[in-house]
Every structure is written in structure tokens, then in C-alpha cells.
Amino acid sequence: MLSKFDILDESISIFFRVEVGVKPVNHRYAWVLVWLGLGLQVSPSAWGQDAMDRLKPDWLRNMREARERFQRDRQPTSIDDKYREVRANLHVHSELSHDSRGKIDDIVAAAKRAGTEVLMFTEHPSKEKDFYLDGHQGMRDGVLLIPGAEMKGMLVYPTLSLRQYESSEPIDLARLVRSRGGHAFLSHLEERMDWEIPGLSGVEIYNTHADFKKQKRMVESMKNPLWLVKLAEQVKEYPQEVFSALQSYPSDYLARWDVLCQSAPHTGVAANDAHQNVGVRIRLENADSVAVEDPLGEVLLHLPRLLAATAIKIPKDAKVDDVLFSLQLDPYEYSLRHAGTHLLVEDLTRDAVWDALEQGRAFVAFDWLADAKGFRSQLVDRSKGETYPLGSQVAWRKELSWAAEAPLECQWRLIRNGVCIAEKSNFKFEEPLIEPGVYRIEAWLMVGEEKLPWVISNPIYVRGGDDGR
Template identity: 45%
Template sequence: MFALSYYHVRLALLAIFLFAYPTAPSWADSLSRMQISFLRATRSSINELQDQRQEVPTADREFQDFRAQIHVHTHLSHDSNATIEEILEAAKKCDTQVLLFSDHPAPEYDCFVDGYQGLQDGILMVPGAEQGGFLLFPKCSYRDAAYEGSQGLADLVLKDDGLVFLSHLEERLDWEIRGITGSEIYNTHADVMSERRFMASLRNPLLLMSLLPALQQYPQELFGAILDYPADYLQRWDQLCQTTPHTGVAANDSHHNQAIRAVVDAEGKLVIEDALGKQVATLDPEKIALIKTLTAKRQAGDVVLELDLDPYDRSFRHVSTHLLMRQLNQTEVWDALQSGRAYVGFEWLADPTGFWFEAQQEDQRWQMGSQVPFQSNTMPELQFSAVAPLPCLFKLIRDGQVVAEDRGRRFESEADQPGVYRLEAWLPIAGELKPWILSNPIYVRGR
């Protein structure tokens, strides 16, 4: 149970200071970026970008751009109560076209047989599991199959043309698993967990309540305040891609399980419940003046406060994996993910739809995920080109190192040596540069 102490009073005073501070200081973490003034500046930057956005012509492209959410939990997981109706409604709001589920395995269900799949309301659903350090998207049930170790589990799913991605890379940066499809290169949950002061606030009802004004006025910006460049994920991904292609995807890790609800009980005390209905604290109004004010003239069962941090639409708007496909079906999803024809976009900053990154040489063109032969002393040279719907800072990265930068809607550069080349796009938001797009690589291989 929660009991007020001098420590908690100090935390509450800290919250007042944080949300009154006029600008994010140089040491800003997510809690600092949740100040009202900083969130207001963030929204202003985003609105300015929306005014600048221009659709990218796509008539000459073989592939269309489809928005996907990967690593999504449903009520089948022990840590979510979400119905499929709630998730589909959120997907519609966010123009999501593909949902790849990743429920935690349990004895009472089969993630493939019982998982949601097929096309419904224009949204393609793919069943899957988060298990053993992977995101697994099987083509058939594997629940009763025997396997040994992490490699054995990956091989079990891969042998029937399933997809396997490393998940929660922060916990397994040294893993070497053969033959897998790819890896998460961003994980929302990992990003949140890295914010120590914010995580401390989630364990303190008083400090958490101080977020309410910001949440009411700037819900998406507050969620986006957690965003940090996933340097450790990308460094490891760059290393993995040196030996064999790994498709990079964003993990929404959506649960809708970060919320609190304050209800008056039969004794007049304020009971704090989490999103799953678990009682996490009881506050006595006779001991806390603020709580006494909140519960005055309230009846048993009255809801005094609801604070919902992670509904599915907010999670889906935060980040997506864009798949380049010819049409919307599972075969095309598999082809795009196995081929690396995908990019990650932080949607809450701006819609990246239309982004394109390719290599060109004479009349040949290669999309993301392609393996391109490198021949020295040949003319014309291999060229990279990219286009985005907004002016941004492009960073061309070869083997984990930035080798070229430029600003604008278009980017061009040459490949003067073999390497694994990928592109990042960054946007200016409230005085900070934020990562907006992370492309999959083009693999330029020497002979």
C-alpha cells in the first residue's frame, strides 16, 4: 500500500518544478520534455511541419507504401486486456493496414491457431508470439514441437517459412542466431524503461497525477517525449548486417496497460487501480489534504481520476514499420519483410509515407534490402538517391558510420566502396533534432 512520506512530498514538489520550468534544460530526459511549455513548443513544430509536407510522386514505383504495426499484444497476453475490436478501431484511426500480433504464449491457447488473422475492415492481421527473445510469426502451429535452445526455436519457425526477429535487443546484444529474418531496431517499451525518472514517477501516484494537465492538452506529444535515438539497437543491427542481411523493424510493443484509475471505496478512501484492474495504492483523505479535497462530497464507487498513458491509437501513431508491397496480402508482407523492403517512421513527428531510398547504376535500380555488386573503376558510379515528403537532415551511414549528410527533400550520394549503406532522416522539433526515418540497408558487396 502507498503511504505518504516526506520523500513523496519532495517528489510532488519536484513535479511542480518540472512542469513549470519554461524550457527543457540541456540534460533533458523524457520527464523534462513533458513540461507543458516544452510540449506546446513541440506541437508548434509539428504543426509547422504539417504545413510544409508535400506528397511524393509514386506513379513510377513498382511498390506501394503500407503502414504496419509490429509487436502488438491482445487479451491473449497475460499483461493486456485489449479486445480485437479496440485494436482494430485504433488501427483505423491511424491508417494502419497491417497488424502483426505478438502475444505471450500460454498453455490455454495456441498463438497461431487462436491468434487473430486474415483481412478485416481493410486491415490485414497476422498471428504471432513474443517468445524466447524473439518475435515469431509462424506459418503453422508449433506449440507441441520439441526444440533445444534459442537457435532451435528460431529454426523451428523458420523451417516452415515463418518469420523470426530478435526482440528486446537491449537484453541480448551478444546473440548470434543464424538464419533469422531480422531484428527490432526500435522498441517503445525499451525506450520507456530507459527513462529512469519517468519510470520512478509511474510508481508514485502523486507524481503521476501531476502529468494529468499535460496528458489532457498534449497526449501524443507527451507519449512522444520518451523518444530517444536507439543507439544501442542500431549499433548492434549494423554489426549483424555485416555478416548477413537483417531486416530492421519497429516494435510498438503495444499493450494498453499503463493507466491509473482512482475510485472512492466504501470507507471514503481513494483506491488507485492500474489498467488491468489491480489495486496499487490506497490514499487516506484524513492524512492527505489534497486527497480530502478530491474526495469531498463523493460517493462510494465514484471515479475521481482516470489517467490513460498508452491507448493503442497513441502507441500506433508513435512509430510504424512501412512495408513496400504490390498489394495487401500476407504473401506480400512476407516478401517485404524477408527482402528488407521496409523502413521505420516515427509517425508522431510527421507522416513519412512516400519516403524512398534506392541505388542506381545506368538503367538498373535497387530498393532497400537489395544486394548490389560493387565494381571499382566502372562508369557510371553507383549512386544513392532518396526522397522524403518534408525537408529534413539526411544521414547516409555505411557500416555504422556517417559518411554523408545533406538537408532538403532529396538526397544523392555516391558509393565509392563496398559496405552496408542505410539512410536516416532527422527533423527539427522544439530546438532538438529528432530521428524521423530509419531505412533498411542496401548491401553493396565487393566481388
């Protein structure tokens, strides 16, 4: 054993980095011990319910059955608001970003499988390409592509090249983009203090990457290729359930958003942060050793072939450069389906998408659990029979009711100024309003004993009353 360690210490450069924002960690000896079989457990127990607990076969199977049941139980909804509903993904990277190799045709094909009709790209700006001028745009195979960037902690969708403004302060950049008719959404609310930037289109109210970072045990485990090798069986059988096991209710985001909306309308959107860059690949690099690489092709460590063979099958006739094992945890299809922003548009054009985002005619949905298409919510004036879609600003009067409807029986939570004021369970929801405020609704689904957030609507702003709001 000791001599094995010595050889490894000399020959292995162990510097594993998960390309998803985790700080680089040096794992020299720990790694070798794990590889030698002292850490074979896929999911340690008794740490409380988190993604690691969910990655067990029981949870994955239950979720798969629930998803199939939700698909069977769907009923058509009846609220007709004249809008067309399209599903959008607003935080997507392609090969124009340094940390993705995603080809546009593959991303569009994945979007179609996930039920997405609008892809709004958020590339990391680079010297080689102008994300706006060279970015993906226009219709492609029925999917509308809109170029944008992740800049200064915002998702920006400009109407001009921002090449010469890349060093601007966030507040100036937001002002420029907005004054030229573009959109800017604040990203990663959990990381920043300067979240009150005037004039923004809105904010992310869910971010997959933020959820991922919360899963500390899973993040730790992912630094271990052996754990990933073990996880491969579950990923093969339950790819969507494994990906979506990280979902949680974004209470910190929502609390800040509720405060922001009381000062000015902010459209809430979901951020997928889709890169397709999380996973591991093991390649034979010469007769005696293998290279462990990330999906971008960066070598994370080298291992003796004999040692690697304790965990993966290496055929006798394997040739140099053969990929012996490969696991992709975040294929576009699954990250795009996980969460989406549904827009109520007049047409499938950029201008129509722009208008829905400006007006807040949108809701966020965790469609991985159940397709939220058909969900509708609006304000109704009972005396006049008038209706107001999500995002509306309406003068207070006592005849107003909040109405909602979903294709599945769900648990409704009506929220006013950040506080839940009514809870009901049914396909439909109706509640008379008794005072002005910023109202929004949530729909949750039950899977056994577990209650999972499904839809989070944008607000309707009911103005008036004594405080002038």
C-alpha cells in the same frame, strides 16, 4: 501528523508496481510523505535533457506546433517504384496476453487513427489460448491482422501452432519458424548477448520499452500516483507529445544491427510493445477509503478518502465503486502512431507482407513527429537507369548512386558499414558510391534547435570488391 502516519502504516498496503517491466519496489513511508505534499513538483529541473524535461509545457507546445507545421509543409515525392506502401506495427499485445486488456475492435480502430494497415501481434503464450490458432488474423475493417508471439526474446510469426515447441531453445525455435516459412526477429537487443542467431529474418532496431527504461527519472516518478495525477493535465492536452517524449536515437541497437548486416542481411523493424497498461485509476472503495489501481485493475494501494481528497476532487455524492480519477498513458492510438515499420508491398496480404519483410523492403519511421508515407530510397545505376529498392543485394560497379526523397525537407545521413559518410539537407538526396559495403540512410527533422530522428531505412547490400563482400 504522527497519528495519521500510524493509521496509514497500519492500514495502507503500499506495494506499487508499474506493469512495464520495472522491478517491484516497496514504497511504504516514502509514499505517504509524497502524498502528503512533500513531493508536489511534476518535473524537477536541471538534470539534463530527458523525458522529464520534455514533459514541460514549452516543449510539448513547441512539438505540437512543429507537428502541425510538418503536416502543412508536406510535398508529394516522385520516386515511383511500383510498390504499395503500407504501415505496420510489429510488436502489439491484446487481451490474449496476460498484461493487456486490449479488445481487437478497439485496437483496430486505434490502428486506423494511427495510419496503420498491418497489425502483427506478439502475444505472451498462455495455457488457455493458442496464440497462433486462436490469434487475431485476416482482414478486419481494412487492417490486416497477423498472429504471433513474444517468445524466447524474439518476435515470432509462425505458420503453425508452436504449442509443443514452447520449451525449445531460441536457436531451435527460430530455425523451426523460419524453415516453415515464418518470420523471427530478435527483440530487446540491449538485454542479450546471444544476438547472433543464424537464419533470423531480422532484428528490432527500435523498441519503445527500451526507450522507456532509459528514462530513469520518469520511471521513478511513475511509481508515484500523485505525480500521475499532476501529469493528467498535460496528457489531456498533449497525449501524443507526452507519450513520445521518451523517444531517443537507438544508437546501441543500430550499432549491433550494423555489425549483423555486414555478415548477412537482417531486416530492421520497429517494436511498439503496445499493451495499453500504463497508468493509474482511483476508485472509491467504501465511504472512507479509495483504492489506487493500475489499468489492469490490480490494486496498488489503499488510501483514506480524506487524504486522497488533497489531490483529487471527490464529489460529496460519490458512490462506492465510482472511478474518481483515471489516467491512461499509453492508449493504443498513441503507442501505435509513435513508431512504425513501413513496408513496400505488392498487395495487402500476409504473403506480400512476408515478402517485404524477407527482402528488407522496409523502413522504420517515427510517424508521431510527421507521417513518413512517401519516403523513398533506392540505389540507381546511372549508366543503365536501373533502380534497386531497399533490401536489394547489388554487385558493385562505379555507376551506382544512392538516391532518396522525403515529403519534408530533412537532414540526411548516409551510412556505410555503420559509419556516416555523407550528410546533406534537402527534400532529395543523391550521392555516388565509391566502394562496396552495407549502405543505409537516415532522415532527421529539426524542431528549433533540436534534431530528431525521423526515418531509418533498411540497407542495400553492395557486394564485390577485393574483400569479396
